[in-house]
Amino acid sequence: MKTINNPSEKRWPKLAERSAIKQAKLMELVNTVFYDIRKKGDKALLKYARKFDGFAAEQFTVDAGTIAAAASSIPEQLKEAIGLAKRNIEKFHLSQQEQTLKVETSPGVVCWREARPIEKVGIYVPGGTAPLFSTVLMLAVPARIAGCSEIVLCTPPDKDGTVHPAILYAASLAGVTRVVVLGGIQAIGAMCFGTHSVPKVEKIFGPGNQYVMTAKHAAQYYGTAIDMPAGPSELVVVADSSCHPSFVAADLLSQAEHGPDSEVILLSDNKQVIREVNRELEIQLSNLPRQDIAEKALKNSRAIQFKDIDTCIRFSNLYAPEHLILAVENPVLRSREVTSAGSVFLGNYSCESAGDYASGTNHTLPTSGHARAYSGVSLDSFVKKITFQQLTxxxxxxxxxxxxxxxxxxxxxxxxxxxxxxxxxxxxxxxxxxxxx
Structure with missing residues (x-):
C-alpha cells in the first residue's frame, strides 16, 4: 500500500474520497435497463441476464425441490457453522424488539408507537466469484423476525447458470419465500417494477457493486425504498504499537479480497507498525486464492501516518468507514471518540470477519462515507413505525x-x-x- 506521512487537514477530504465510475454513464445504463424491464418484463430480464450474467435459462425462479436438495450438497461442518451464525444473528436482532410504551402527553391525551412489518421485501445477494450466503442470513433472519410475509431473494448465477447450494441452504433455513436467479441492475429493476417471474417488493436490501448501488438509488425514484447506499466493501484499521501487525494485515486483506473496487486504509501513529503491516501484506497476499483481486484493491488503498491516535480517529470519522477496527490500547475507551462508522471492532481479537459471519451483528452496512448519516441494517429496517393517539x-x-x-x-x-x-x-x-x- 502507498504510505502517506502526516497529511495536512486540507488534504483530508481528498484522501477520504472513494474511487467511482462516472455516475452519469452508470445512471444512463440503469435507466435503459429499467425502461426495458417496465415495458417488456421477463423478456427484458432474459435479455440482460444473457448479456450481463451469461445465463440463458428461461426459468428465473428456483424450484422448491432444488432448494431442498441443496442441503445434501453442504458439508456438515458448514451446516453447523451456518446454524451457529443464524442463532447469533437471531439473538442480536431479537434484542432489538421494542415494547409498546404509551405516554400521556397531556391529561386525556395518550400517544404511542407500534411497529408493523414491511410486507414484501427484496434481498440482493452478490454471487459469482464469492457466493455470499452469509448475506442471506443477515437479511432474511431479521426480515422473518419482523414478520415480513414475502422475502424475495435475487442472486446472480454461477458460470453454469445455477445458484450455489450454500445460498439455497441458507435461504431455506432463514425463511426466504422465493429465490430468483438474477444479478446486477436487472435484479434490482425486477424487484422494483415486478414481472411475471419476480414479485414487486416494497423495499430492497443488500450490498453490491457500483452498478447495483446506482440501480438501488434509481429504484427510489419509482417508489421502492432501499436499506441504504451499500456499495464496494471498505475497512479502516487504526493501529498503534500494541497491535499485532499480522492480524492487521489479515484484516486488510479480508476486505481487499471482496473485489477490485474494495478499499482498505491503515491509520497509525507509528512508522514501524506501517512497515511491519506492509511486510505482512506481501507475505499473506502471496498465499491467497483471490490474490489478483486483492492486489487490485490494494492499489486503491493506502497507509497514513498521523502524529497521534486522536488524529487517526478524527480522520476516520471524516472518512466514515463501513468497518472500523481499533487495534489500539484501551479500545473501549477510544471507541467513545468514534462518531461515524458502520460497525466497530474493538481490540486485537475483534476481527472484522467475526461480524461478517457469526458474532450476531449485521454486516449490511453503509459505505462511501454514508455512515455519517446512515445506520447498518437492523430489525428496524424491516418495519414501519406507526404512531397512534387517543383523545378523551x-x-x-x-x-x-x-x-x-x-x-x-x-x-x-x-x-x-x-x-x-x-x-x-x-x-x-x-x-x-x-x-x-
Whole structure:
C-alpha cells in the first residue's frame, strides 16, 4: 500500500474520497435497463441476464425441490457453522424488539408507537466469484423476525447458470419465500417494477457493486425504498504499537479480497507498525486464492501516518468507514471518540470477519462515507413505525385551545374548525350535566 506521512487537514477530504465510475454513464445504463424491464418484463430480464450474467435459462425462479436438495450438497461442518451464525444473528436482532410504551402527553391525551412489518421485501445477494450466503442470513433472519410475509431473494448465477447450494441452504433455513436467479441492475429493476417471474417488493436490501448501488438509488425514484447506499466493501484499521501487525494485515486483506473496487486504509501513529503491516501484506497476499483481486484493491488503498491516535480517529470519522477496527490500547475507551462508522471492532481479537459471519451483528452496512448519516441494517429496517393517539373529552379540553390558536395563526381554518366543533360538543355536554344538578 502507498504510505502517506502526516497529511495536512486540507488534504483530508481528498484522501477520504472513494474511487467511482462516472455516475452519469452508470445512471444512463440503469435507466435503459429499467425502461426495458417496465415495458417488456421477463423478456427484458432474459435479455440482460444473457448479456450481463451469461445465463440463458428461461426459468428465473428456483424450484422448491432444488432448494431442498441443496442441503445434501453442504458439508456438515458448514451446516453447523451456518446454524451457529443464524442463532447469533437471531439473538442480536431479537434484542432489538421494542415494547409498546404509551405516554400521556397531556391529561386525556395518550400517544404511542407500534411497529408493523414491511410486507414484501427484496434481498440482493452478490454471487459469482464469492457466493455470499452469509448475506442471506443477515437479511432474511431479521426480515422473518419482523414478520415480513414475502422475502424475495435475487442472486446472480454461477458460470453454469445455477445458484450455489450454500445460498439455497441458507435461504431455506432463514425463511426466504422465493429465490430468483438474477444479478446486477436487472435484479434490482425486477424487484422494483415486478414481472411475471419476480414479485414487486416494497423495499430492497443488500450490498453490491457500483452498478447495483446506482440501480438501488434509481429504484427510489419509482417508489421502492432501499436499506441504504451499500456499495464496494471498505475497512479502516487504526493501529498503534500494541497491535499485532499480522492480524492487521489479515484484516486488510479480508476486505481487499471482496473485489477490485474494495478499499482498505491503515491509520497509525507509528512508522514501524506501517512497515511491519506492509511486510505482512506481501507475505499473506502471496498465499491467497483471490490474490489478483486483492492486489487490485490494494492499489486503491493506502497507509497514513498521523502524529497521534486522536488524529487517526478524527480522520476516520471524516472518512466514515463501513468497518472500523481499533487495534489500539484501551479500545473501549477510544471507541467513545468514534462518531461515524458502520460497525466497530474493538481490540486485537475483534476481527472484522467475526461480524461478517457469526458474532450476531449485521454486516449490511453503509459505505462511501454514508455512515455519517446512515445506520447498518437492523430489525428496524424491516418495519414501519406507526404512531397512534387517543383523545378523551378531557384531552380535547386540555389541548384544544392551543390547537385552535396555532391553526388560526397558520390560516388553516378547517384545522381550527375540526377542534372547535369538538370543544363545543364537550362544552354542551358539560353544561347539560351541570344543569341536572
Amino acid at each position: 373529552e378531557e384531552g380535547i379540553t386540555s389541548i384544544g385551545a392551543a390547537v385552535e390558536t396555532m391553526a388560526e395563526a397558520e390560516a388553516l381554518i378547517a384545522h381550527k374548525n375540526a377542534m372547535t366543533l369538538r370543544l363545543e360538543e364537550v362544552s354542551k355536554r358539560f353544561q347539560s350535566e351541570q344543569s341536572q344538578y
